[in-house]
Amino acid sequence: QKEVEQNSGPLSVPxxxxxxxxxxxxxxxxxxxxxxxxxSGKSPELIxxxxxxxxxxxxxxxxQLNKASxxxxxxxxxxxxxxxxxxxxxVSRTGNQFYFGTxxxxxxxx
Amino acid sequence: xxxxSQKPSRDICQRGTSLTIQCQVDSQVxxxxxxxxxxxxxxxxxxxxxxGSEATYESxxxxxxFPISRPNLTFSTLTVSNMSPExxxxxxxxxxxxxxxxxxxxxxxx
Numbered sequence: 001q002k003e004v005e006q007n008s009g010p011l012s013v014p015x016x017x018x019x020x021x022x023x024x025x026x027x028x029x030x031x032x033x034x035x036x037x038x039x040s041g042k043s044p045e046l047i048x049x050x051x052x053x054x055x056x057x058x059x060x061x062x063x064q065l066n067k068a069s070x071x072x073x074x075x076x077x078x079x080x081x082x083x084x085x086x087x088x089x090x091v092s093r094t095g096n097q098f099y100f101g102t103x104x105x106x107x108x109x110x
Numbered sequence: 111x112x113x114x115s116q117k118p119s120r121d122i123c124q125r126g127t128s129l130t131i132q133c134q135v136d137s138q139v140x141x142x143x144x145x146x147x148x149x150x151x152x153x154x155x156x157x158x159x160x161x162g163s164e165a166t167y168e169s170x171x172x173x174x175x176f177p178i179s180r181p182n183l184t185f186s187t188l189t190v191s192n193m194s195p196e197x198x199x200x201x202x203x204x205x206x207x208x209x210x211x212x213x214x215x216x217x218x219x220x
Contacts, residue, residue: 034209043202043211044153046111088152090209096141098209100153 003027006089006101014109019076021104023089026070033065035074036088038103044088048074079108112137112205114212122218123193130189131215133203138183141206144176147214148199156201159186193219 006023013019021035032051036044048063050056050072056063062075072091076083089101113136123129133142144156157165157178165178179187190197200214 043200043214046210090153096143096158096206097155098143098153099155102152 003099004089004091004101006087006104008102009105010107011104012107012109013079015079015081017079017108019079019083019106019108021074021076021087021089021106023072023074023101024070025072025089025091025099027091027093027099028067028070030070030091030093032092033063033072034090034092034098035061035063035072036090036100037083038086038088040085047087076106079106081108081110084108111210112139114203114205114210116201116203116212116215118215119213120216120218122220124220125194127193128189128191129193129217130187131201131203131217133186133188133212135184135205139205140183142180142186143204143206143209144178144186144188145202145204145211146199147202153202156188190217193217195219 004025035048038044050063050065060077064073084107086103086105088103090098092098115134117132142159145153147153155168156171157167159165159178159180161180177189198219200216202211202214204211
């Protein structure tokens with residue numbers, strides 16, 4: 001079983017819609033959870049980090065964490081074409097060793 | 111957030127040769143990490159580099175193939191030795207905390 005699993009997509013949403021990205025993890029003692037955005041040919045860029053159950057909002061982005069279900073999600077409201085990228089979920093037990101999912105490709109259609 | 115630079119940004123190398131990738135951070139950091147991202151894949155941690163001690167390698171990665179130096183708190187190098195086409199990847203360094211990434215080194219082995 002992979003440490004971190006994501007739907008590879010591609011996920012397509014129309015401009016202005018909500019994009020929902022999901023991630024599950026296998027290690028119950030994971031403490032830190034992260035979402036990265038990666039444009040083609042670029043390195044990953046940190047969007048959100050979340051450490052406790054519930055929702056965390058930052059602008060158009062909301063991260064949701066449910067440790068009991070071992071589930072992390074990222075919602076992107078009012079999606080823009082510039083949000084088109086691959087989104088990587090990462091989890092960490094210690095805060096140092098990170099495990100990444102394979103990423104979900106998102107396309108926002110104008 | 112830390113500012114991370116890498117050299118070279120890209121290189122094309124011949125089979126059997128070695129390449130050393132440099133990673134420079136604009137502030138002192140305890141731990142530095144080296145990742146590999148093979149084409150179409152997610153990030154895989156190669157090793158963790160602490161200043162003043164041997165690097166810690168993840169399963170599937172060995173020091174003879176990927177020797178790492180960490181001479182001070184702002185700098186590290188990763189060498190890819192005796193390269194084969196399977197080593198063609200993007201190599202990324204990151205620092206402790208929320209894993210901010212350098213711009214990456216795109217390596218092609220012919």
